Amino acid sequence: MMESDIKISPAIFLLIAGAVSLISSLGAPLIPAISVFYSIPPEKAQWSLSVTLMSATIFTPILASISSSGNFKKVISISLFLTTIGCFLCSFCNIFSVFLVGRFLQGIGMAVVPSLMTAARYLTNDVKKTVSLLSITTAVGIGLGYPFSGLLTSMFGMHLTFFFGGCMVILSLFLSFNLKDIKNDRMYKFDIVGSFAMSFTIIIFLLLCDQIKSKLNLFNISILFLLLLCSMFFWYHLSKNNSNSIINISVLKNTSVYTANIIVMLSGMIMYVLISASMYRIQQVVSPGLNLSPLVAGAALTPLSVFTIVSRYINLNNLSDKSRLLLGSLGLIVSMVLLGVSNTVFSTVFSLGICGYAIGIIYGSAPHIISSGVEDQQLHEAFGLNQISRSIGYSIGSVVTMNILSTFYSIHGSPSVTSYLLISLIGLICSIFLSLIIILSFNKIMNNINTGG
CATH class of the missing domain: 1.20.58 (Methane Monooxygenase Hydroxylase; Chain G, domain 1)
Incomplete structure (x- = not known):
C-alpha cells in the first residue's frame, strides 16, 4: 500500500474516535429505562446492549479487512452513516424490534476504530503518537459517555439521548469527508x-x-x-x-493463542457480569435496588474506564506476565465479592474501579503472550481473533446476567437478593477458574514459546 502525499490532521481522527466511543457507552446504563419504556422484562431489554456488542464483534474484522485495501474514506464514511441511521431509529421508534435494529447499526460505529487506526498509519505524519492517542481517546470517550448518557437520560429521556448521539455522529460523518482513499499495490479479495x-x-x-x-x-x-x-x-x-480469510480460526491450534483467547473471553464476561448487575441494581426501585437515577448509574461506570487507562501507565511491567495475569484475576475476584456482600453506591464504584484496573492488566498482557508464541505472519489473525473473543465475552456476560436477574424475582416483581448473590457467585467461580487456567496453562505456554511450537 502506498502512503498518501496529503496528510490529514490527527484531530480529525481523534474527534471521530471520540464521537463513536461516546455512542458505544449509551447501552449499559440505559437497560432499566429501556425495560420500563417498552414494558418488557430485563432479559429482553439487555439485548439492546448485547445486539450492539454482537454487531461490533462481527463488523470489526470485516471493516478492518476492507479498509486494508486502502478504502479508508469509503469504509469510515459509510460506517458512520449507518451508525447515524441507527441512532435516529432508536430516538424515534416505539417498537422494540425496530429499536434493536437501530442498536445493531450503532455497533458498526464501535467497529470503526481499528479502521481509523489503520488509516492514521498512512494519512498522518506522526503515526505512533496518533495511534496511541486514538487508543486513549477511545477509553476516555467511553468513560465520559457513561455519565453523559446518564445525565441526558435523567434530563430529557431515553429517546432524546439517542437523538443527541445521532447529531454527534453526523458531525463526525462530515469530518470523515476530509479523509481519502489511497492506492493499494496488492490484489485485494474480500x-x-x-x-x-x-x-x-x-x-x-x-x-x-x-x-x-x-x-x-x-x-x-x-x-x-x-x-x-x-x-x-x-x-x-x-x-x-x-x-484471504477474514479471521483464520486455525491459529487457535497454537497454545499461546487459545489460552490468551480463553483468558480474555472469561475476563470480558466477568466484567460485563459486574457492569450489567451493577447498572440494574443502582436503578432498581425496590430493595435490594438503590433507586437512583441513570446519571448515578453512568457516573458509577466512569471509574472502570478511568482505571483501565491508569493500567496503561501503572502496568507493573517489572512483574512476569503470569504474575500480572494472576494479579488481574485477583482483582476480578475482589470485585465479585464486593458485588455479593454489599449494595452501596460506594462499594459499587469501588468494585468497578478494581475491575477496570484488573481488566487493563489482563488485556495488556494478552498481546505479549500471543506475539511471543506466534509467527509474525499469523499475528494479524491472532490479534483479530483475540478482539472477537473479548467482545463475545462481553455479550455472554450481559446475556447471562440479565437472564439470571429475571429468574429470581422478589414479591415486588424485581430481582431479589438471591439474584445478585447468584450473579456474584457465578462471577466469583469464573474468576477463580480464570486464575486456575493461568496457573495451570502458563508452564505449557512458556514451553510452547521456548520450543516455537
Missing part, C-alpha cells in the same frame, strides 16, 4: 463466505447463551448447539486454506 460463516457462528453462540434460564428448553439448546458445531467446523475448514 472473504465474503468467511465473513458470513464468522457472523453466523457468533450469532448462534450468543443465542445459545440466551438459553441459560430457569426453565431450560433442551430442544432449542440441542438445535443451537448442533448449529454451532456445524458452523465452527465450516468456518475452520473454510479459513484453513484461504489466504
Whole structure:
C-alpha cells in the first residue's frame, strides 16, 4: 500500500474516535429505562446492549479487512452513516424490534476504530503518537459517555439521548469527508463466505447463551448447539486454506493463542457480569435496588474506564506476565465479592474501579503472550481473533446476567437478593477458574514459546 502525499490532521481522527466511543457507552446504563419504556422484562431489554456488542464483534474484522485495501474514506464514511441511521431509529421508534435494529447499526460505529487506526498509519505524519492517542481517546470517550448518557437520560429521556448521539455522529460523518482513499499495490479479495460463516457462528453462540434460564428448553439448546458445531467446523475448514480469510480460526491450534483467547473471553464476561448487575441494581426501585437515577448509574461506570487507562501507565511491567495475569484475576475476584456482600453506591464504584484496573492488566498482557508464541505472519489473525473473543465475552456476560436477574424475582416483581448473590457467585467461580487456567496453562505456554511450537 502506498502512503498518501496529503496528510490529514490527527484531530480529525481523534474527534471521530471520540464521537463513536461516546455512542458505544449509551447501552449499559440505559437497560432499566429501556425495560420500563417498552414494558418488557430485563432479559429482553439487555439485548439492546448485547445486539450492539454482537454487531461490533462481527463488523470489526470485516471493516478492518476492507479498509486494508486502502478504502479508508469509503469504509469510515459509510460506517458512520449507518451508525447515524441507527441512532435516529432508536430516538424515534416505539417498537422494540425496530429499536434493536437501530442498536445493531450503532455497533458498526464501535467497529470503526481499528479502521481509523489503520488509516492514521498512512494519512498522518506522526503515526505512533496518533495511534496511541486514538487508543486513549477511545477509553476516555467511553468513560465520559457513561455519565453523559446518564445525565441526558435523567434530563430529557431515553429517546432524546439517542437523538443527541445521532447529531454527534453526523458531525463526525462530515469530518470523515476530509479523509481519502489511497492506492493499494496488492490484489485485494474480500472473504465474503468467511465473513458470513464468522457472523453466523457468533450469532448462534450468543443465542445459545440466551438459553441459560430457569426453565431450560433442551430442544432449542440441542438445535443451537448442533448449529454451532456445524458452523465452527465450516468456518475452520473454510479459513484453513484461504489466504484471504477474514479471521483464520486455525491459529487457535497454537497454545499461546487459545489460552490468551480463553483468558480474555472469561475476563470480558466477568466484567460485563459486574457492569450489567451493577447498572440494574443502582436503578432498581425496590430493595435490594438503590433507586437512583441513570446519571448515578453512568457516573458509577466512569471509574472502570478511568482505571483501565491508569493500567496503561501503572502496568507493573517489572512483574512476569503470569504474575500480572494472576494479579488481574485477583482483582476480578475482589470485585465479585464486593458485588455479593454489599449494595452501596460506594462499594459499587469501588468494585468497578478494581475491575477496570484488573481488566487493563489482563488485556495488556494478552498481546505479549500471543506475539511471543506466534509467527509474525499469523499475528494479524491472532490479534483479530483475540478482539472477537473479548467482545463475545462481553455479550455472554450481559446475556447471562440479565437472564439470571429475571429468574429470581422478589414479591415486588424485581430481582431479589438471591439474584445478585447468584450473579456474584457465578462471577466469583469464573474468576477463580480464570486464575486456575493461568496457573495451570502458563508452564505449557512458556514451553510452547521456548520450543516455537
